[in-house]
Amino acid sequence: MYDRDGWFQQLRAIIAKNYPILRHPIFSVRHQLESAVLRRDSVSIIHRTAAFLGSYFDIVFAINSLPHPGEKRLVERATALCSKLPEDWESQIHSLTNSISLPAGDRQIIHCLDGLVDSLEGLLIEAGLIATNSVALQF
Template identity: 50%
Template structure:
């Protein structure tokens, strides 16, 4: 029986033989031991030159009867369905210069984003490397394995906190306008954005990089020592309001409650005095 680890090694071995490849790393759920039956294999193939499409297709055919080569929807990559296990295999191609720039933006320049500010930092830290020419990826992980910069922590909060509801164009204002228009799609979209910024702040409060989009409640409960009161309950309560037909006042009330509890934590940590 082929195990997840042996499958990962076999796939990495195919790419390691190509001269364009600098490193092959496995990230996502399979690398963080929180995988389940729905978890894909997320491979990051770091390349110094493009790998020809026909070679990528040839590799996929060794493992999968069904594959999509050269998807360009997010990061450049290929997707397969592994024949024996039915597991999804996601191959993403990155240049070393690109990922180094992503780390520099947060660890050196302390630049925040609107949601998911530190997800690439998390990605590097929690990758398992299967091939590493000249120890480049080892050095990258060594750089990533550093204390959380205080300027970055404050930059993330400064970027994401005001747009929750303080600014004229805040998420809460946009949600209220969408409700008045009976625009359910916009309400859903803005709540998702609010939650992304909400978790960006929570992980920053705890000096932790953000894991990205998936299992955020699970990771926050597992890793963060400081959380807003009733975090999981308040998030679930807000999301449940999206069931059609939704309660207009219920959404606004529960969004405000979610932000109130976050503000209590921010004030306790002396992190929002400059915003009010």
């Protein structure tokens, strides 16, 4: 396949940069967030959750070959603009953001992250952008 404008390579670069940090065992935002939950560091939990969502939406818009629309109203914009979306993503994001403010929501945060990455991974596999059960891109 000929990629005259380089958009496919840019798509792969966005995914290659952002996907591994969502779940990689040691250096991921998930790992950092789990550590923040264990030490009950609410500021770090909010900061790492925001970083997670930033990378998540970078991938969602890249899969749809759309420029990132900015940081505001991402759920509404993804719903309106994207034809390819992870399964049950919207309710998972709402669960994640709601669990941050709950006193006993710490473990729920990690569960929500895992659900979001699982459904995103399914979409990436379906699009042929990653191998099954792998954080490495297929090149």
